Amino acid sequence: MENDRASQLTGRDLARYQRQIVLPQLGINGQRRLMSSRVLVVGAGALGSAAAAYLAAAGVGTLGLVDGDTVELSNLHRQILHDEAHIGWSKTQSAAHRLNVINSDIRIQEHDEFLSSANALDLFANYDLIVNGSDNFPARYLVNDAAVFLKKPVVDAAILRFEGQLAVFRPGLGCYRCLFPTPPSPGTVPDCAEAGIFGAVAGVLGSMQAVEALKVLLNLEESPSSAFLIYEALASRWHRMPFHRDPDCLVCGDTPRITALIDYQQFCGLGSDRTQATPAAASDAFSVTAEEAMRMMEDPHLTILDIRDEAEFLKGHLPRARQCSMEELDAPTFSRDMPVLVVCAAGVRSAYATQYLRSRGYEAWSLAGGMRTWGGAVSAVAIQERTRR
Amino acid sequence: MITVHLPPDLAREFGAAPAVTLEAAATCTDVLISLDRRHPGIVSWILEPDGRFREHLSVFVSGRRLAPRSQASLALARDAEIWILRAISGG
Ligand SMILES: [Zn+2]
Numbered sequence: 001m002e003n004d005r006a007s008q009l010t011g012r013d014l015a016r017y018q019r020q021i022v023l024p025q026l027g028i029n030g031q032r033r034l035m036s037s038r039v040l041v042v043g044a045g046a047l048g049s050a051a052a053a054y055l056a057a058a059g060v061g062t063l064g065l066v067d068g069d070t071v072e073l074s075n076l077h078r079q080i081l082h083d084e085a086h087i088g089w090s091k092t093q094s095a096a097h098r099l100n101v102i103n104s105d106i107r108i109q110e111h112d113e114f115l116s117s118a119n120a121l122d123l124f125a126n127y128d129l130i131v132n133g134s135d136n137f138p139a140r141y142l143v144n145d146a147a148v149f150l151k152k153p154v155v156d157a158a159i160l161r162f163e164g165q166l167a168v169f170r171p172g173l174g175c176y177r178c179l180f181p182t183p184p185s186p187g188t189v190p191d192c193a194e195a196g197i198f199g200a201v202a203g204v205l206g207s208m209q210a211v212e213a214l215k216v217l218l219n220l221e222e223s224p225s226s227a228f229l230i231y232e233a234l235a236s237r238w239h240r241m242p243f244h245r246d247p248d249c250l251v252c253g254d255t256p257r258i259t260a261l262i263d264y265q266q267f268c269g270l271g272s273d274r275t276q277a278t279p280a281a282a283s284d285a286f287s288v289t290a291e292e293a294m295r296m297m298e299d300p301h302l303t304i305l306d307i308r309d310e311a312e313f314l315k316g317h318l319p320r321a322r323q324c325s326m327e328e329l330d331a332p333t334f335s336r337d338m339p340v341l342v343v344c345a346a347g348v349r350s351a352y353a354t355q356y357l358r359s360r361g362y363e364a365w366s367l368a369g370g371m372r373t374w375g376g377a378v379s380a381v382a383i384q385e386r387t388r389r
Numbered sequence: 390m391i392t393v394h395l396p397p398d399l400a401r402e403f404g405a406a407p408a409v410t411l412e413a414a415a416t417c418t419d420v421l422i423s424l425d426r427r428h429p430g431i432v433s434w435i436l437e438p439d440g441r442f443r444e445h446l447s448v449f450v451s452g453r454r455l456a457p458r459s460q461a462s463l464a465l466a467r468d469a470e471i472w473i474l475r476a477i478s479g480g
Contacts, residue, residue, distance in 0.1 A: 043480045045480050046479075046480060047480045048480070132480075133480040134478075134480050135478060135479055135480035136478050136480075137476070137478045140476070140478060157480070158476065158477045158478055158479055158480060159477065159479040159480065160477040160478075160479045161397065162397075163397055163477060165474075165476070165477060179447045179454075179476075180445060180447055180475075180476040181444055181445075181457045182444045182445050183445060183476065184445040184475055184476065185445070189398065189475060189476070189477055189478065190398065191478060191479060192479035195398070195479075197479055228447070228474075230474070232407075235407075239472070241449050241452070241454065241472065241474075242452065242454075243447075243449075243454045244454070246456065246457065248456070248457075
């Protein structure tokens with residue numbers, strides 16, 4: 001293949017990789033194969049960090065990273081490629097920097113952009129295998145469909161709280177849509193920002209993705225059948241669920257009905273109405289309903305803090321709200337004499353921030369259910385007002 | 390006895406254990422009815438009104454994956470294990 005270094009291992013290669021070359025399943029030929037392989041890691045987050053670190057260390061010749069995000073302090077408890085010195089860097093740059101320190105003999109390709117229907121096929125075409133560490137449903141369905149169309153294997157994993165899921169999707173043997181034909185309704189499955197993630201769980205799943213990816217590249221799989229693996233960290237248990245290609249699957253079935261990339265935001269119900277979300281159980285003494293918040297907002301002195309990240313904020317926020325990171329709460333620039341309304345996506349993060357501000361003497365209130373319930377409540381009030389007239 | 394493994398967030402929402410053990414029954418629907426008796430309302434999150442599993446769920450019964458949107462009325466072995474899985478998206 002294109003990496004000529006792979007054809008002849010140097011003494012340095014033999015020294016670096018000797019502990020895996022001695023494995024009879026690998027040998028010199030296996031190492032050569034890894035060095036001529038190209039793997040794309042989608043998402044340089046928690047899963048991507050762990051997976052990419054092992055793939056780089058093992059000597060995968062070309063490692064691509066695609067992510068349009070930047071490093072934040074709240075990433076560091078689980079995204080082990082990034083560190084304090086790289087806060088504010090693009091994630092691909094930060095990850096590439098660290099991977100290069102781990103192994104300077106491999107090639108790292110930075111794709112500092114979010115995966116989209118516009119770039120996915122071109123990106124995937126340059127790689128042999130995709131490791132999926134994306135953090136949202138639209139990206140997961142996009143990765144799946146693009147990989148099915150280009151017949152690329154995907155090592156997929158997802159994490160939430162103390163739970164992990166992993167599957168290897170090989171061309172012709174079933175895909176993500178065979179398991180989950182449709183995504184859950186928006187808001188019914190929380191994301192890590194709202195529900196939390198036990199950092200080391202990402203390490204377990206990301207490392208497992210590296211194991212499975214290396215097995216695919218080296219043809220080391222013992223059974224060609226597909227399986228969905230579930231990790232329950234609290235019970236210290238793995239479960240293995242065999243599955244098969246679904247002949248009725250919309251993308252990999254016998255008569256596929258989706259044959260080109262689609263609008264995945266819309267497919268996942270995120271393009272339009274998000275109000276059917278179930279509010280998170282933020283049973284907090286200092287939370288207010290949307291109606292109460294609207295009354296509070298009549299006070300022009302009210303400070304409204306939106307503690308979601310910038311990308312979430314820019315998608316829509318309350319009038320007069322200012323985006324404020326959790327770190328900024330340590331050195332607040334707003335007055336202690338005025339009430340504060342704290343807002344996030346579902347009311348979980350804002351409940352914590354409210355407790356913290358209260359401990360520092362602020363009259364803080366959290367919007368229960370967050371922005372997800374706000375939209376529905378506001379339109380309900382608007383309808384009431386209209387019918388009253 | 391039959392074990393039903395529930396999605397963790399659904400179990401928490403209804404105060405159920407992540408794995409619920411129930412009396413053996415002839416069909417999966419019967420088991421879900423007794424689950425709903427124990428945790429009222431929970432089955433409306435699992436089944437459509439027409440008795441099919443909701444499409445976003447992946448259901449495994451005794452190690453066999455049901456086709457998407459299968460009817461829940463299938464017959465069960467006395468010691469069946471039912472896994473009701475939903476996708477998660479964190480990365
Ligand atoms: Zn499929």
